[in-house]
Amino acid sequence: MKPSSTPAPARRLASALSIPTISHADRTREPHPEAFPRFEQFLADSFPLVFSGSSCESPGAPGLLFRLPGRSETLAPIILAAHYDVVPAGAADDWRLPPFSGQIHDDCIWGRGALDDKASLLAIMEAVESLLAEGFQPERDLYLAFGGDEEVTGTRGAARIAALLQQRGIQAAAVIDEGTAVVHDTIGMVRRPVALIGTAEKGYLDVQLSCRASDGHASMPQRRTAAGRLARALRRLERRPFPARLRPVVAGFLRQLAPAAPALLRPLLRFPRLFWPLLRPVLAANPKTDAMIRTTQAPTMLSGSAAPNVLPAEVSAVINLRLLPGDSIAGVLRRLQRVVRDPAISITPLLPEGSSEPVPESPVDGWVYRGLQDSVTAAFPDAVIAPYLVTATTDSKHYRAVADAIYRFLPLPMGPAELAMIHGVDERIAITDYLRMIGFYRDLIQRLTGNSPGEEA
Ligand SMILES: [Zn+2]
Missing domain, CATH: 3.40.630.10 (Zn peptidases)
Structure with missing residues (x-):
């Protein structure tokens, strides 16, 4: 033009x-x-x-x-x-x-x-x-x-x-x-x-998991390192995702798609609550739709030592969470504590002013x-x-x-x-x-x- x-x-x-x-x-x-x-x-x-x-x-x-x-x-x-x-x-x-x-x-x-x-x-x-x-x-x-x-x-x-x-x-x-x-x-x-x-x-929350290390030299490490504890915490979180729930907005979304979907799928979409046991694994299998049915938790920033031969004084990981309506920041923090179940790991919100319910x-x-x-x-x-x-x-x-x-x-x-x-x-x-x-x-x-x-x- x-x-x-x-x-x-x-x-x-x-x-x-x-x-x-x-x-x-x-x-x-x-x-x-x-x-x-x-x-x-x-x-x-x-x-x-x-x-x-x-x-x-x-x-x-x-x-x-x-x-x-x-x-x-x-x-x-x-x-x-x-x-x-x-x-x-x-x-x-x-x-x-x-x-x-x-x-x-x-x-x-x-x-x-x-x-x-x-x-x-x-x-x-x-x-x-x-x-x-x-x-x-x-x-x-x-x-x-x-x-x-x-x-x-x-x-x-x-x-x-x-x-x-x-x-x-x-x-x-x-x-x-x-x-x-x-x-x-x-x-x-x-x-x-x-x-x-x-x-x-969805709501937004960044949480920092951190673990302070006991002193030591990298040539003589203790059996249990701070990095190992943090890794265990992350694995526990990954094994226990937040529960899947069908919110009204997602039920409404599925219902509206029904008339335009292939005939075989239509009843499932039209009655998403009734067919939830069938729909849930299908939605959960794809990260895009999984994000619509639960609070998600994604580990993003990991940090530890700045040198290969120095034990870190502290290791930390940031988890980026997107909260499903119905969840709350306070409830999510409580659940993280429960799942990590390690008093050596402190769990604190990062930049609370940037979070949203x-x-x-x-x-x-x-x-x-x-x-x-x-x-x-x-x-x-x-x-x-x-x-x-x-x-x-x-x-x-x-x-x-x-x-x-x-x-x-x-x-x-x-x-x-x-x-x-x-x-x-x-x-x-x-x-x-x-x-x-x-x-x-x-x-x-x-x-x-x-x-x-x-x-x-
Ligand atoms: Zn924009």
Whole structure:
């Protein structure tokens, strides 16, 4: 596509991708701290009607909150959330096009953040800007909540935005954030694309197991070393995974797939509780589906001695846990103690501020969910729509106190290739997909904040 024929929204997204808003857990180590105010200024320059038609605040550091006032003051608002920070691009040489060059090539817009999550943020802005240009005024308040540190827990961005809303006593009808997409060639038993609406989210916890060693020389070690004890603890954990449970969100997911699945599988999927003894081993056999039915525990960082001939004073391992709704951080810690059953091994949460409790299921029978379903069908007519348990974490977890209904959805078709681009190399979005995304948000905003829905549950 020649630059002259490239639609303006695609060029704006390309510009947004050229601003390297890379997050770092330690803010003083962000490689381009100036990129965040530059990105905010870019939004102001690109979307003048959103800025003039709404109040804009910066409660986050970084993080933006827009409020478009609705006609009615009594209706509960809708919050659309997204984030403008990105993860580092890795080795730029591995990319076919430089990750922050903001190029349009092969009918795609390239760059880190093209899928996660600047496309969503810019598409929401494009949708609101174009609606305002047409004279649209929402019936209920519409908030746009954009975090600037989602990739490093969201505590400075979304958490502060949510705290401000809570302080003002705002209770929203729903929060709609990034999340799962319209996947194809990903769910084995269904050929049709499946629009996965994240209605629940797993919790997050890093735990450190450590064991202090008694003194000694590597040439004269004791029979039982600290490394051996730690290894035994890890093996005990691996032998006793957390129990498998069928949560309502997963039961709902399986039921929705039933009509599109091969005839033989349909009864199992339609009645997942009844057939749980049959389904459980099948789901457990694949790590992707196993993660949907239990709290997972993955040993990640191991450390011991720094030299081959020195006994370590302490050995440690980090276990990354993703908590199934219904579990809690306190309960998980108790179980780890029980399974490890070794007083020499201390078990402590690592960076408690980065951990999060699981977010239980949001309703799938309310007017917001129905509106979301209608917008999905309008944009993706052949997709099966199913609720989904998001196994990653999103900014939306911070909004629990301001909304009972939280949905995580990215209106984008994604196959295995696109899923690999998220936090991977050659991240890009097809221009046609991006334009459809804008159309989706236009439709959704009108459905959820327009004249139609009442306050029925
Ligand atoms: Zn994201």
